[in-house]
Amino acid sequence: MDFGLDVTERQGCTVLAATGEVDVATAPQLRQEAVRLVAAGQSRLVIDLSGVDFLDSTGLGVIVGVLKRVRTHDGVLAVAGAENHVRKVFDITRISDVLPMFSTVDEACVAITSGDASTG
Amino acid sequence: MGEVVLEIPARPEYLVVARQVVAAAASVEPTFHDERIDDLRIAVSEATTNAIEAHTDLLSADRIKIRCNLGDDSIEVEVQDQGGGFDPGEVEEPPEATDPTRLEWERGLGIPLMKQFADETEIRPTRGGTAVRLVVYRSSAFRR
Numbered sequence: 001m002d003f004g005l006d007v008t009e010r011q012g013c014t015v016l017a018a019t020g021e022v023d024v025a026t027a028p029q030l031r032q033e034a035v036r037l038v039a040a041g042q043s044r045l046v047i048d049l050s051g052v053d054f055l056d057s058t059g060l061g062v063i064v065g066v067l068k069r070v071r072t073h074d075g076v077l078a079v080a081g082a083e084n085h086v087r088k089v090f091d092i093t094r095i096s097d098v099l100p101m102f103s104t105v106d107e108a109c110v111a112i113t114s115g116d117a118s119t120g
Numbered sequence: 121m122g123e124v125v126l127e128i129p130a131r132p133e134y135l136v137v138a139r140q141v142v143a144a145a146a147s148v149e150p151t152f153h154d155e156r157i158d159d160l161r162i163a164v165s166e167a168t169t170n171a172i173e174a175h176t177d178l179l180s181a182d183r184i185k186i187r188c189n190l191g192d193d194s195i196e197v198e199v200q201d202q203g204g205g206f207d208p209g210e211v212e213e214p215p216e217a218t219d220p221t222r223l224e225w226e227r228g229l230g231i232p233l234m235k236q237f238a239d240e241t242e243i244r245p246t247r248g249g250t251a252v253r254l255v256v257y258r259s260s261a262f263r264r
Contacts, residue, residue, distance in 0.1 A: 021139075022171045025132035052141070057229035068223035085158040092236050093229060094217035096225040 001053065005033050011109035014042040015080075019051035022059030024089055030059065034066040043075025046108045050081025060089055076100075076117050080108040122148070124188040128168075130175030138168045138186055138199075145188040146195045152258040160195065162258040163238040164233070166230040167199040167252040174203025174250065194257045196238070202249040 003020035014037055018030055030047075035046060047063060049055065063079065070077040078100040082090065090096040102118045103109040111117040124145045128134040142164045147153045164186070171184045182202040189196045213232060214225040235241045240255035 012181075021136060023132070023135050023165055025135055025174065049245065054161060054165075056162055056169065057171060057227075057233045060229060061226035064223055065226040071223070085155070089162065089233065097217045098222070 001051075001104050003029065004051075005029060007033070007037065008023045010046075012113045013044045013046050013109040015046045015105055015109070017048035017051060017105075019026045019056035022052055022062075023054065023056050024058045027062045031062045031065065034036060034062070035069065038066070038069050038073055038075065041073075043070065043073050044112050045070055045075065046078050046105055046112065047077070047079050048081050049079060049086055050083075050105075052086055053083065055082075055086045055089055057089070057093075060085045060093060060095060063099070064095060076107040076112050077113055078102055078117050122190055124190075126186045126188075127183045128186065130172050130182065130184050130203070132169075132172055135165060135168055135172065138184075139165055141186055142186065142195075142197055145190055146256075146258075149190055149192075149195075149258060152195070156256055156258055158229050159237040160197070160254075163234045163241075163254045163256065164197055164199065166237075167197075167236040167254060168229055170252070171199055171201035171203060171250070188194045197254045197256075199254075200246060200249065200251045200253055204248065212213050235261075236252050 001020045003026040006017045008015045013087060016034060016037060067077045080102045082101060083103060090101060102111060126141045128137055139161045143157050143161050146157050146160055175182060185200045188196045211231055214228050215222050238254040239257050242253040244251050
């Protein structure tokens, strides 16, 4: 599957959905779009990984960078929909300890808008 | 069993080819668990990304060689670059995720992830570059 990005608004959150594989070839696009959204004032951000079938440390590093940037703007970032083998990258590095992760975008948006996104 | 050798240009857009070929080589053995193939894809992606980046720094036109050997219980993959080499002992590991400075680390996770996802990892200098040897067993029951 080719890499792609899509931005939608849902339940008061901005959802950045990625599809395909996130690695050194594609992660810069994810970074660029996320940085653009944060700079535009989108401080409630969900990265939807349900369409991502591969993510390595380069993709993880980009998401860590987005988390830092969002927090600098007093915002909230959550990740939703990661398949087990993608989720494993977050768990092994323990980034999932500091980054709220949810099964679905809806769950992430509800948690963010209710101020309960500290637990995934 | 069989050996597969792949050479790719040291460019990011070829990384997906490395993953696909290695995963396909492992899939020749039908008892290789899907979860282990996913682990293999991550480990190979990390090793090959490091190789690509080593070449990028040098603006080198050399190619990266990836050699796969499928055995009865495991697959061994060696990723060899000509990127000048580095000392893996000098690679600083990121702090714990809960450390406030952890978010400063957008890079530096490749080698730790490689070691987590592969059952055996060896990084050794070669003439002009680095060779990374990875072994992944076909199921967690065969891990040593």
